[in-house]
Amino acid sequence: MKDKKILNIGIDLGTSRSVIVCDNGIRQAIPSFIGYPKDAVSLKLLGEMVYGEDAIRHRLSVKLYRPFDKGVLLQDNSDKKGDAHLKSSAIARALLRKLVAYAFEEEEDDKLLLRGVIGAPALATQNNKKDFLEIADGVLDDVMIASEPFCVAYGMNALDSALIVDIGAGTTDLCRMHGTIPGPDDQITTFKAGDYVDQIFLELIENKYKEANFTVNMIKRFKEENASVSEHGEQLFIELPIKGKPTSCDVTNELREACHAIVPDIVEGIRKLVATFDPEFQDGLKQNVILAGGGSRMIGLHKEIETYMKKTLGYGKVTRVEDSLYAGANGALMLCKDMPDEYWDELKKRK
Ligand SMILES: Nc1ncnc2c1ncn2[C@@H]1O[C@H](COP(=O)(O)OP(=O)(O)O)[C@@H](O)[C@H]1O
Numbered sequence: 396m397k398d399k400k401i402l403n404i405g406i407d408l409g410t411s412r413s414v415i416v417c418d419n420g421i422r423q424a425i426p427s428f429i430g431y432p433k434d435a436v437s438l439k440l441l442g443e444m445v446y447g448e449d450a451i452r453h454r455l456s457v458k459l460y461r462p463f464d465k466g467v468l469l470q471d472n473s474d475k476k477g478d479a480h481l482k483s484s485a486i487a488r489a490l491l492r493k494l495v496a497y498a499f500e501e502e503e504d505d506k507l508l509l510r511g512v513i514g515a516p517a518l519a520t521q522n523n524k525k526d527f528l529e530i531a532d533g534v535l536d537d538v539m540i541a542s543e544p545f546c547v548a549y550g551m552n553a554l555d556s557a558l559i560v561d562i563g564a565g566t567t568d569l570c571r572m573h574g575t576i577p578g579p580d581d582q583i584t585t586f587k588a589g590d591y592v593d594q595i596f597l598e599l600i601e602n603k604y605k606e607a608n609f610t611v612n613m614i615k616r617f618k619e620e621n622a623s624v625s626e627h628g629e630q631l632f633i634e635l636p637i638k639g640k641p642t643s644c645d646v647t648n649e650l651r652e653a654c655h656a657i658v659p660d661i662v663e664g665i666r667k668l669v670a671t672f673d674p675e676f677q678d679g680l681k682q683n684v685i686l687a688g689g690g691s692r693m694i695g696l697h698k699e700i701e702t703y704m705k706k707t708l709g710y711g712k713v714t715r716v717e718d719s720l721y722a723g724a725n726g727a728l729m730l731c732k733d734m735p736d737e738y739w740d741e742l743k744k745r746k
């Protein structure tokens with residue numbers, strides 16, 4: 396083992412996207428989907444398993460799975476030995492394997508010691524830490540699990556007096572940083588995030604254009620290109636088939652309302668984390684709220700949250716991470732490199 400070269404790896408295992416970043420410069424992101432062929436024909440066409448974009452593209456011929464639901468491993472409340480649980484960890488492991496395979500050439504495999512930090516939804520890291528260790532067993536040689544918002548904070552060196560708001564697909568994870576590894580009291584999870592925006596947007600369009608025929612995938616793409624909470628945006632039109640004919644539909648107000656739907660819970664989460672903190676340090680938190688995750692790309696969101704914070708907390712300063720796709724994995728990689736060898740040895744002994 397000792398003579399192997401260490402490859403440091405940062406992984407962000409998200410509900411909707413999984414990302415790997417390595418210290419050999421390799422980085423890659425894939426949608427967190429796995430598809431298993433539905434029948435003999437699709438098996439011949441696709442092989443035993445398809446991943447990421449391929450799984451989504453072939454969704455009609457495969458059973459599509461993602462490892463997390465609402466921030467925890469799918470159905471992990473069921474009997475621990477039951478099939479459903481096995482399936483969700485098998486899916487997470489297959490995804491992890493696929494991601495890690497991007498990191499090096501096959502022939503290098505037995506020359507490298509693979510050392511990784513896995514960032515995962517905050518709730519899952521509280522409830523399923525052991526499961527993650529099992530999932531990584533046999534894929535990584537050394538592994539540490541951390542919550543996604545903590546990884547984001549670590550990557551930005553925002554370890555002291557910062558409040559991270561990671562707006563993902565299934566959950567928004569809020570995390571208070573105060574110079575140590577955050578505990579359960581420092582984190583709040585709300586289920587209003589990207590998927591919720593899609594759901595509200597879908598319902599609002601269905602109500603307005605009763606004969607339009609569309610899927611959540613179609614409007615999600617539109618959302619990602621146009622999402623904004625600003626009052627002063629331009630008019631937005633989406634083309635949807637009505638009785639088979641593509642028709643231009645005005646969805647300006649619908650998209651804004653859907654984007655707005657996640658704001659009150661986020662602001663309430665921020666208020667709680669500030670209000671329950673040591674009063675002498677509350678100002679520091681208010682001054683350094685950082686938005687991360689795909690949802691942070693909504694235009695005007697940081698200003699909107701500042702306005703709410705002003706009303707409820709006196710003031711607030713909100714910024715966004717620059718690279719929302721890679722921020723979590725970059726932080727996980729930094730954490731991986733910073734942990735001394737003794738720490739990894741210690742982790743191994745505890746296993
Ligand atoms: N430009 C954008 N505006 C608003 N939402 C976006 C944008 N880009 C991505 N999203 C949403 O962000 C969510 C995914 O964020 P991500 O941080 O990748 O999630 P996760 O960590 O759960 O995998 C999805 O709901 C996606 O639709």
Ligand SMILES: [Mg+2]
Nearest residue numbers: 409543563688
């Ligand atoms: Mg995420």
